[in-house]
Amino acid sequence: MAGKVKWVTDIEKSVLINNFEKRGWIQVAENEDWNFYWMSVQTIRNVFSVETGYRLSDDQIVNHFPNHYELTRKDLMVKNIKRYRKELEKEGSPLAEKDENGKYIYLDFVPVTFMLPADYNLFVEEFRKNPSSTWIMKPCGKAQGKGIFLINKLSQIKKWSRDSKTSSFVSQSSKEAYVISLYINNPLLIGGKKFDLRLYVLVSTYRPLRCYMYKLGFCRFCTVKYTPSTSELDNMFVHLTNVAIQKHGDDYNHIHGGKWTVSNLRLYLESTRGKEVTNKLFDEIHWIIVQSLKAVAVNASPSLTSSTANDRILKYNLINDTLNIAVPNGEIPDCKWNKSPPKEVLGNYEVLYDEEMAQSDGTDRDLRGRPGQSTGVKGSRARDSGKPVLTTWK
Amino acid sequence: MLDPDRGLSLTIARVVQRLQGSSLHSQLERQARVSLHKPEIKLESLKEDIKDFLKTSGWEKKLQNAVYSELNVFPSPCHPAAPPEHIKEPLAYMRKAQGSWEKRILKSLNSMCTELNIPLAQKRPANEQKELLNKWNEMGTDEPDLSLFRPVYAPKDFLEVLMNLRNPNYENGEQPSFRNHLGLIQVPLKVKDIPELKEGFSELGLNIGQLGIDDSAQVPPEFFENEHVRVGQKVLAEQDSAAAQQYVRQGCPTALRADLWALILNISNQPEDILYYEQLKSNVIQHNLLVDSLIYKDVKLTASNDDYYFVFEDYLYQVLLCFSRDTSVLEHFAYSSATPPKSYIQGKLGMEEYAVYYPPNGVIPFHGFSMYVAPLCFLYHEPSKLYQIFREMYVRFFFRLHSISSHPSGIVSLCLLFETLLQTHLPQLFYHLREIGAQPLRISFKWMVRAFSGYLATDQLLLLWDRILGYNSLEILAVLAAAVFAFRAVNLMEVTSLAAAEAVLADLSTLKVMPLLQIFLFATVT
Numbered sequence: 001m002a003g004k005v006k007w008v009t010d011i012e013k014s015v016l017i018n019n020f021e022k023r024g025w026i027q028v029a030e031n032e033d034w035n036f037y038w039m040s041v042q043t044i045r046n047v048f049s050v051e052t053g054y055r056l057s058d059d060q061i062v063n064h065f066p067n068h069y070e071l072t073r074k075d076l077m078v079k080n081i082k083r084y085r086k087e088l089e090k091e092g093s094p095l096a097e098k099d100e101n102g103k104y105i106y107l108d109f110v111p112v113t114f115m116l117p118a119d120y121n122l123f124v125e126e127f128r129k130n131p132s133s134t135w136i137m138k139p140c141g142k143a144q145g146k147g148i149f150l151i152n153k154l155s156q157i158k159k160w161s162r163d164s165k166t167s168s169f170v171s172q173s174s175k176e177a178y179v180i181s182l183y184i185n186n187p188l189l190i191g192g193k194k195f196d197l198r199l200y201v202l203v204s205t206y207r208p209l210r211c212y213m214y215k216l217g218f219c220r221f222c223t224v225k226y227t228p229s230t231s232e233l234d235n236m237f238v239h240l241t242n243v244a245i246q247k248h249g250d251d252y253n254h255i256h257g258g259k260w261t262v263s264n265l266r267l268y269l270e271s272t273r274g275k276e277v278t279n280k281l282f283d284e285i286h287w288i289i290v291q292s293l294k295a296v297a298v299n300a301s302p303s304l305t306s307s308t309a310n311d312r313i314l315k316y317n318l319i320n321d322t323l324n325i326a327v328p329n330g331e332i333p334d335c336k337w338n339k340s341p342p343k344e345v346l347g348n349y350e351v352l353y354d355e356e357m358a359q360s361d362g363t364d365r366d367l368r369g370r371p372g373q374s375t376g377v378k379g380s381r382a383r384d385s386g387k388p389v390l391t392t393w394k
Numbered sequence: 395m396l397d398p399d400r401g402l403s404l405t406i407a408r409v410v411q412r413l414q415g416s417s418l419h420s421q422l423e424r425q426a427r428v429s430l431h432k433p434e435i436k437l438e439s440l441k442e443d444i445k446d447f448l449k450t451s452g453w454e455k456k457l458q459n460a461v462y463s464e465l466n467v468f469p470s471p472c473h474p475a476a477p478p479e480h481i482k483e484p485l486a487y488m489r490k491a492q493g494s495w496e497k498r499i500l501k502s503l504n505s506m507c508t509e510l511n512i513p514l515a516q517k518r519p520a521n522e523q524k525e526l527l528n529k530w531n532e533m534g535t536d537e538p539d540l541s542l543f544r545p546v547y548a549p550k551d552f553l554e555v556l557m558n559l560r561n562p563n564y565e566n567g568e569q570p571s572f573r574n575h576l577g578l579i580q581v582p583l584k585v586k587d588i589p590e591l592k593e594g595f596s597e598l599g600l601n602i603g604q605l606g607i608d609d610s611a612q613v614p615p616e617f618f619e620n621e622h623v624r625v626g627q628k629v630l631a632e633q634d635s636a637a638a639q640q641y642v643r644q645g646c647p648t649a650l651r652a653d654l655w656a657l658i659l660n661i662s663n664q665p666e667d668i669l670y671y672e673q674l675k676s677n678v679i680q681h682n683l684l685v686d687s688l689i690y691k692d693v694k695l696t697a698s699n700d701d702y703y704f705v706f707e708d709y710l711y712q713v714l715l716c717f718s719r720d721t722s723v724l725e726h727f728a729y730s731s732a733t734p735p736k737s738y739i740q741g742k743l744g745m746e747e748y749a750v751y752y753p754p755n756g757v758i759p760f761h762g763f764s765m766y767v768a769p770l771c772f773l774y775h776e777p778s779k780l781y782q783i784f785r786e787m788y789v790r791f792f793f794r795l796h797s798i799s800s801h802p803s804g805i806v807s808l809c810l811l812f813e814t815l816l817q818t819h820l821p822q823l824f825y826h827l828r829e830i831g832a833q834p835l836r837i838s839f840k841w842m843v844r845a846f847s848g849y850l851a852t853d854q855l856l857l858l859w860d861r862i863l864g865y866n867s868l869e870i871l872a873v874l875a876a877a878v879f880a881f882r883a884v885n886l887m888e889v890t891s892l893a894a895a896e897a898v899l900a901d902l903s904t905l906k907v908m909p910l911l912q913i914f915l916f917a918t919v920t
Contacts (some may be wrong), residue, residue, distance in 0.1 A: 191705035191771070192531055221705060264702055267853050271650040271773045278649075 005332055009038040015315045035332050038063045060332045061326060063205060070296040074179045075140040077296065078113045082294035110287045113181040116160040123180055127154060134183040141177075150183060190268060195219045197262070200261045201289055201352065202322055210340065211293055212325060213286070214318055219260040226303055259311075291352045311343035320348030409464045417666055418460050425453055452633065459635035463660040466639075466866050467790055468729055483731035485800045487561050492731045492798040495555050495771050499758055499877060500735045508586045508686055510542055514737060514752055516682045523679050530675070534707035540691045549843045552760075552796065553578070553836070556806055559798070570731040576828055577813030583800055585736070585811040588819070591873060592915055595865065597643040598908070600916045606646025606908030611791035619647075626650045643864035644856055645908070650769040658863050659786040661884040663779045671778035674716035677754075683720075685753045687716045693764045702852045706771035710764050713781050717788075723755035726789035731799035732756075759792075762840075765847040766792050769855050791868055795843050803868040808842050809835055811872040816879055819918060823883050832895040841902075845871060854907045874907060877914035881905070 005025040009016055017040055020027070039047065039062055046052050048066035056062065070076045085107050085366060088096035096103050114123040115136075127135070137157065139147040151157055160178065187194050200214035228239050269278040324345045327333060413419055429435055433872070435443040448454045484490045495548060501764070507514055518526070529536065557578045562917050569872055586594065597603065603618035622644060629637045630653050638657045646654050656662070678686075693710045697703045703710075734756025736749045767784050774780040794804045801807065816834055817824045826835050841849050845868070861870050871879055878899065879886065885898045 192706060193706055226509040258704070260702070260705065264852065266773050267648060271856075272775050275647075312486055 002309075003332060005327060006033060007036045007038070007244045008032075010040050010043050011038060015312065015319050018316060019319045037062050038326060044068065044266070047155050063326075065203070067296075071292065075115050075177055076330075077292070078110060078115070078179055079111050080296035081107075081292065082150060084291075106287075108292065109284075109291070111182045111184060113179055116157070116178045116180055118177075120161050124154065134185055135180050135341050137178050137180050137184045139178055151180075159326060190221070193221045195221045195260070197265075197285070199285075199289070200242055200318055201260070201293075202325060202349060204292060204325060204341075208357070208359075209290075209293060210351035210354050211352045212346065213289070213352040214321070214351055216264075216318070217262040217313060218314075219262065221258045221260065233392045237342070286352060293353075317348065321349050325343055346391055396802070405465070408468065409461055412468075413460055413463055417664065420846050421618065422448070422453060422648065425451070453632055459633070459657070459660050462635045462639075474859070478728070481729055482727070483799045483801075485561075487563075488559075488731060488800050488806075491555070491559055495552075496733060496735065496799060498861070499546055500533075503684070503735075504545075506548070512687075512855055514684045514686055516880065517579055517678060522682075526679050530657045530679075530712070531541075532708055533711040534693075536690075538687065538690060540687060540694065542712060543687050543691050544697075545692060546688065546758055548761040549840045552805075552843070553839045556798065556809060561805065573819055575813065576649065576817055577810070577826065578833050579806065579810045579813060581806065581810070583807050583810055585802070585807055585814055586869065588811075588815070588915065589701075590920075593865075595861075595873075595911075595915060597864075598861070598912055599916060600912060603644060604908050604912070605860075606854070606906065609645075623647045623650070626654065626877065630654065632656065633657065639864055639866070642860045646860045648853075648856075651856060651860070654815040655773065655863060656779070656783065659783060659790070661779065661782045661786060663776075663782065667782055669783050672718065674719050674781075675712075677719040679713045683718060683753055685718050686757060686760055689718070689764070693757060694760060696762055696848065696850055697764050697768045700765075700768065700848055703765075703768035703771065703848075706768060709771050709775075709777065709780060710767050712777050712795065713767050713784055714759070714764060715787065717779060718753040718755055718757070718759075720755045720785065721751070723757060723785065724751060724788060726793060728795055729758060729795050731801075731804075732793070732797040757788075760796060762844050762848070765844050769847055769852060769859070772852055772856070781795075791862060794868060795845065805843065808868060808872040809839065811869060812838055812842070812875045815873065815876040819876075820880055820883060823886055825878065827895060828893070830890055830895070832889070832892040834879060836892070836894055837899050838879070841875055841878075842868075842871045846902075848872065849902045850905060850907065851903050856907065858907050868913070873914065874911055878902065878905065880914055880918070 005023070006028045007020045007025045008028055008030050009020075020036075025036070030037070037043075041064075044062070044064045045061070047054065057214070059085075067072060070080055086097060089105070095106050099105050112126060114120075114126070116123065126393075127133070132152070134150055134152045137149050137151060157180070199217035199218055202214070203209050204212070225295060240324070245380045266278060268281070269281065325341050326345055328341050328345055340357070425448065429447045432447065435447065445454075448457075479489060479761060503514075515662060526533075543699055557580075559579070559581050561581050592599075596602075603622060605619070605622065608618040609615070626647055629641050635657055638654050642654055642658065650835065661667075679902055689711070693707060693714070697710055698707050724734060732858065734751040735758065737752040765786065767780075770787070771779055771786055791803070793806075794801060796805065798806060800802070813824075813835055824834065845862070846855055850858065858870065858874065862868060882898055886895060889895045889898060
C-alpha cells in the first residue's frame with residue numbers, strides 16, 4: 001500500500017493531467033518505472049508491436065487493450081462481427097437464429113457492408129440488385145469523419161475496382177482500404193435533423209468481460225436539415241454528424257456545440273413515442289455494444305479535445321470516473337486483482353455487462369431474452385444494486 | 395354583490411353563446427340527425443333517446459370538455475351592468491398603466507420602423523414567396539441581416555414599469571419599514587399566504603405521491619409510479635378534461651403528457667384545425683411583417699443558443715410566424731387587460747373602417763417570447779398540433795405574464811406574492827439582499843416572466859407546467875421562485891453585491907422542482 005501511482009502520458013490534455021494531479025499521483029518519464037500510462041494510439045502500436053514492443057509487468061496498466069483497433073478499424077470490425085455470427089451459428093447458439101428471409105433476428109445490427117477493393121465484385125452484385133440505393137464509403141483507418149463520402153453510381157468508385165485499367169493496382173496497405181455500406185436514408189430525425197450517439201464505454205477486463213457505460217453520453221446533431229435528395233449527397237454537413245466536420249459549417253454554434261445529452265433524447269422519445277419503444281431502443285443499443293465487444297476486443301481514442309465549456313467538464317468527469325474504476329483506491333495496480341469494483345466508485349458509469357456475475361447468476365438462465373421483450377426494465381436508470389440490471393438478457 | 399343564481403344563469407348564457415356556431419355544435423347536430431336512423435331512437439321518447447345516444451357514443455363527453463374549457467378560460471361574470479373593460483381589468487389605475495405601457499411599446503416599434511424605413515407589413519414578391527415555401531422547414535438556415543433590429547422590450551424594462559405602479563386611492567403615509575412591504579412592488583393587491591397556498595396546492599402535500607419525487611430511481615415503482623401511470627391511462631381512455639386536470643396535479647408520466655395536456659386544453663387537431671394552420675402558413679408566405687424580423691432575432695438570440703431547444707429552431711419559426719397572423723387570438727383580449735395595437739391604412743388615420751390590428755394577432759413579441767414555445771417541441775412534433783397547443787397555452791396563461799393587471803395569476807400579483815413570501819418567511823435573507831442592493835425580484839423576475847423556460851432542465855420544467863395546467867394558475871411560479879431563494883439562502887447570505895447574488899442564482903439547471911416546492915410549502919416552519 002506504499003508509494004503513489006506513477007503516471008506517464010504522451011497526450012497533453014488538461015482533462016487527463018488535472019485528474020492525475022488531483023489524485024496526488026507522480027508524473028514520471030516513459031523510460032522510468034511507471035504504473036499507469038495513458039497512451040496515444042501510435043504509442044500503443046509501438047508497445048504492442050511484435051518488433052518494438054515489450055511486456056507489461058504486473059503493476060502496469062495502460063489505457064487500451066493491445067487489439068483495440070479490432071473495434072475501431074471499420075474493416076476489422078465488420079470482419080469480426082461476421083466471424084462472430086458464423087461462430088455462434090456453428091455452435092448452434094440461439095442468438096444466431098435467422099428469420100425466414102435469412103436475416104439474423106438478434107444480430108442484425110450492421111448494414112450490408114463490403115471491403116474495398118477486396119470484395120469489389122461482391123459489392124457490384126449487391127449494388128445491381130438495387131441500383132437506386134445510396135452507399136457510404138468510409139476509409140478504414142481514419143476517424144473524425146475524414147475521407148467519408150456518399151455514392152449512388154458505380155462510376156464514382158471506379159478506382160476501387162480490381163480490374164480497372166485506369167487505376168494502378170491499389171496496394172493492400174491498410175491506409176487505402178475502404179468499407180462500403182448501404183446507406184440508411186430514413187434515419188430518425190429530431191427537429192428535422194440527423195444525429196448520432198457518442199457513448200463512452202469502459203472495458204476493464206476482457207476475460208471475463210466487464211464493461212461499463214457512462215450515463216452521460218450525448219447526441220451530435222447535423223446543423224443542416226436532413227434531406228435524402230441526391231443533390232445534397234455532396235453536402236457533408238447534412239449527412240455526417242462528426243463534430244469535427246460540423247464545426248466548420250456556417251451554423252455551428254459554439255455554446256452548445258450541436259449536442260444533446262442522452263437523457264434529453266430519452267425525454268423526447270418517451271414524450272413523443274412512448275415508454276416501451278424508448279426502452280426497447282436503449283436496450284437494443286446496449287445489446288449491440290455488448291455483442292460488438294464480445295465479437296472482438298477493445299477501445300480506441302475518443303477525442304479528448306473539448307469543444308465547449310460543458311464538454312470540458314464532461315470529459316474531466318469522465319476521465320475521473322474512468323480512473324476510479326480502473327485504478328481503484330488509487331492503489332498501485334496489481335494484475336492479480338480482478339474483483340468487480342464496489343458500486344460507490346462507479347460515479348456516472350453503470351454496469352453494462354459483467355460476465356462473471358452473469359454466469360454466477362444462473363447458468364440455467366437461457367439466452368432467450370431478446371432486449372425489449374421485458375416490460376419492467378426502467379431503461380438506463382440503474383438500480384444501484386451492482387448487478388447488471390440494464391436489461392434482462394445475459 | 396351578484397346573487398349566485400343570477401351568476402350561474404349568466405355563465406350558462408355566455409357558454410352557450412360561445413359554443414353556438416362552433417364546429418362542435420355542428421358536429422353534435424349532425425350526430426343527432428344521424429342517430430335518427432338508429433332503431434333504438436323512438437319517436438315517443440325522441441329527446442331522451444338522442445341524449446342517451448350522445449352519451450354512449452362519447453359526444454356528451456366532448457361537450458363536457460368544451461364547457462369545462464370555457465369555464466377555465468373565461469373569468470366568472472361580474473355584475474351584469476359592468477362595462478366590458480371591467481371584465482378585462484376591474485381596477486382603473488391598472489388599466490391606465492397598461493394603456494401607457496402599450497403606447498410606449500408601439501412608439502418603440504413605430505420608430506424602429508421609421509428609422510429602418512421598413513413598412514410594418516408588405517406583400518412578398520412572387521419569387522420570394524416561392525423561395526420561402528421551399529425553405530419552410532428550414533428557416534433556421536436563413537441568415538437575414540438582423541443587426542439593426544432590436545427587441546421591442548426586454549423583461550427588465552417591463553419590471554421598471556411595474557415598480558412604478560401606484561394606486562392613487564391608496565395613501566401610505568408611512569416610510570417603508572419592516573411593517574410595510576420592502577420589495578419593489580408597491581401596490582396593495584391581495585395575495586395568498588402560506589396556509590392558503592397549502593390549501594390551494596394540497597395535492598403537493600408530503601403524504602401524496604408526486605412525479606418528480608416519488609418516481610426517482612431509489613423508490614420502487616410499485617409504491618406510486620405504476621398505479622399513477624395506470625390511472626393516467628384510464629383518464630385518457632375516458633377522454634375527460636376535468637379528470638385530466640385533477641390528475642396532472644401529481645405530475646404527468648412522460649409518455650402520457652402530450653395527450654393529457656391536449657385533453658386539458660381541449661385540443662383535438664381536427665381536419666379543420668389543420669386547414670386553419672395551413673391557411674396561416676399561406677398568410678406567412680404571402681405577406682412579410684416587420685414583427686417577423688423581431689421573431690427571427692428573438693429565436694436566434696435565445697432558443698438557438700439553448701442546450702435543450704436549439705434542435706427545434708425551425709419549428710419555432712413555423713409556430714411564431716403563423717401565430718402573429720392568427721386573428722382568432724384577438725378573442726383573448728376580451729378578458730386580458732391588454733388591448734391590441736391598432737394601425738390605420740395610410741391616409742385614413744382615425745377612420746375606424748380602415749383600422750387594422752397590428753400585428754394581426756395583436757401580440758407584439760418581446761425578448762424571450764420564443765421560449766414559451768420551445769419546451770412544447772419536446773412533446774409535439776406535428777406542426778399544426780404544436781401550434782394549437784401553444785396558442786391555447788398563450789391565451790390561457792402566458793399572456794398574463796407580460797400585461798399589467800390585478801388578476802391573481804397576472805405578473806404583478808406573482809411579483810407581489812414572491813416578495814411577500816420571501817419577506818415573511820426569510821426576513822433576514824430579504825433584508826440582507828435589500829441592503830446590498832440586490833432586491834430579490836430583480837433576479838427572479840425574468841424566471842417568472844418566462845415561466846422558468848430556459849432556466850430549468852426540460853424535464854423539470856415540464857413537471858412545473860404540469861402543475862400550471864393542473865391548478866389553472868400561475869401562482870406556482872412565484873412559489874417556486876421563493877423556494878429557490880430559500881434553497882440557496884445560505885450562500886446568498888454571504889454575498890455582498892447584486893452581481894454576486896446573480897452568480898449564486900445563475901444556474902438553476904440542476905434543481906429538482908417538486909422537492910423544492912414541497913419543502914417550501916409543507917416542511918418549512920412558519
